[in-house]
Amino acid sequence: MPKVTVITRKAYGGAYDVMSSKHLRGDVNLAWPTAEIAVMGPKGAVEIIFRKDVGDPEKLQKRTQEYTERFANPFVAGSRGFIDDVIMPSNTRKRICRSLAMLKGKKLQNPWRKHGNIPL
Numbered sequence: 001m002p003k004v005t006v007i008t009r010k011a012y013g014g015a016y017d018v019m020s021s022k023h024l025r026g027d028v029n030l031a032w033p034t035a036e037i038a039v040m041g042p043k044g045a046v047e048i049i050f051r052k053d054v055g056d057p058e059k060l061q062k063r064t065q066e067y068t069e070r071f072a073n074p075f076v077a078g079s080r081g082f083i084d085d086v087i088m089p090s091n092t093r094k095r096i097c098r099s100l101a102m103l104k105g106k107k108l109q110n111p112w113r114k115h116g117n118i119p120l
Contacts, residue, residue: 002103004096007031007074007083012040022082026105028081028099029073030092037082038072045071 007018016037020026023059031037039045047065053059070076074086087095 002020002027002100002106004028004095004099004103005030006087006092007035007037008089010036010041011032012036012038027103030085030087030099031077031083031088032092033074033086035074035086036068036072037074037077042067042072 005018005021005026005028007019007030007049009032011019011031017023020029022029036042042064046060046067049052049067050060050063053063074083077083078086085095
């Protein structure tokens with residue numbers, strides 16, 4: 001079965017992993033430019049990393065903006081190989097069709113299992 005994923009908005013942490021990511025052998029992973037792909041949301045991450053600035057909302061806002069620009073975008077994930085391409089929303093249908101055509105004859109070779117399930 002082909003696994004094609006399009007990330008349109010937020011994909012954080014474990015939720016990103018289980019959405020047919022490359023880590024779980026997803027075939028094609030695409031993202032829109034507005035997608036946020038990171039370990040956790042920018043607000044929560046900044047509140048943990050910069051605990052000493054919790055009392056200053058202006059500093060937190062500035063740090064949140066910096067975190068979003070530096071980590072929570074699809075271009076960083078693409079440079080690390082977590083997604084295949086960043087696409088414009090208007091090209092989504094064409095790219096999904098092209099990906100499915102490419103994966104038409106997909107054959108998955110799982111490794112041989114030394115032991116099967118034991119009868120219980």
